[in-house]
Amino acid sequence: MISRVLSAELSEHAGQRVTIAGWVHRRRLLKSVNFLVIRDRSGLAQVVAKNREMPGEETVVQVTGTVTSNPQAPGGFELSDPELEVLSEPVKAPPFDLYRPGVPATLPTILDHAPVALRHPSLRLAHEISAASVAGFRGALDGLGFTEIHTPKIVESATESGANVFGIDYFGRPAYLAQSPQFFKQQLVGVFERVYEVGPVFRAEPHDTARHLAQYTSLDAELGFVRDHRDVMAVLREAVAGMVESTRERVPAAAGLLPEVPREVPAVHFSEVSDEPDLSPARERELSEWALREHGTEFLFVTGYPMAKRPFYTHPEPGRPEYSNSFDLLFRGLELVTGGQRLHRHEDYVRALGGQTGPYEGYLQAFAYGMPPHGGFALGLERWAARLTGAPNIRQATLFPRDLHRLSP
Ligand code: AMO
DSSP states (O other), rough: OOOOOOOOGGGGGGTTTEEEEEEEEEEEEEESSSEEEETTTEEEEEEEEEEEEEOOTOOOEEEEEEEOOOOTTEEEEEEEEEEEEEOOOOSOOOOOTTTSSOOOOOHHHHHHHHHHHSSSSSHHHHHHHHHHHHHHHHHHHHHHTTTTTTOOOOOSSSSSSSSSEEEEEEEEEEEEEEEOOOHHHHHHHHSSEEEEEEEEEOOOSOOOOSSOOOOHHHEEEEESSSSSHHHHHHHHHHHHHHHHHHHHHHGOOOGOOOOOOOOOOEEEEEEOOSSSSSHHHHHHHHHHHHHHHHSSSSSEEOOOOOGGGGGGTTTTTTTEEEESSEEEEEEEEEEEEEEBBBBHHHHHHHTTTTTTGGGGGHHHHHTTOOOOSSEEEEEHHHHHHHHHHHHHSSSGSSSSOOOOOOOOO
């Protein structure tokens, strides 16, 4: 490693000669003095020099200098008397000024230039939140006795609705990109009882919306020996609280963006809030506003969705079989999580599939050999990060979004 200190550590080295390394975030040439602001993974550091020869923005440099107090510098210290070594020179100027506090570019420009645009400190935030949230998700579920799993993304049959699945050629046989780890996480309840997975899922979304991607990161969990979907909702509450706490600890810049997770998240039954077969995005927003007004929280469970709109593995509601033991978690006006209790008896699956068990033989083995009552959920990571940062479009919380039109970068 290049031996260096980070920009955030300068204050610990007052008066010493130290080396920092990073990108030239901003170059300011004044009459008598020049400034460089250097950006590294920890933040920004100012370098002050008399020398006129100063490298331009995004040049990668290593600077050795004396740590000197300057209340106007980021962090209150700067490097003076610098010796500067260029590690790599850019061949192009960035598509917009990375040092301006706001981002003076449209979303398509940002996405087309993602490798450099993401260097803007404000555009990194959503991804720092995602990383911290995943750590919190893992920590919360590890603490509850879950085992992390890694399941195939190339599969034999559609796991959700058959409509939005990507087909691929698998050594001459038809196969699909997994729409969710649904079948595997259920099968593995038969092995580990409690499992979770963080991984990519693929949806051939034919429409352009601000909340759908063709590939997104799904935070999945599944657990056995539940009484019904309410036990799953309680675990989800713990997972979300863990995500918030981890983000609070690891991403100071996100502090003002984080919600309170109530001990008991309010829940309404689908039959109380809709006469339609499903909730429209507008209705989800209204319900979120209602929860904030009535319960003072940004989270709301909607339970009992009609069976007709849920996948075949969904457990019906005892006594009202047109409804299901399923739920969505709404957060700040948007569906963030789907989950529920699943069927667990082999004969119930055979019936739910209308006897057409052919493509599901692998999956159905788990039920043939005995499975406990179980359930689980999946949370869309990009939706979460977009809601937290207030990004109106999910692509703003996605590193390299894949959608109807975008396959590069
Ligand atoms: P579902 O299909 O509702 O459920 O997906 C779960 C969560 O994933 C997110 N999500 C998406 N995010 C971005 N782009 C998309 N195209 C997209 N589609 C869904 C949402 C959604 O709430 N197997 C079930 C989960 C379960 O029951 O355990 C499933 O995949 O945040």
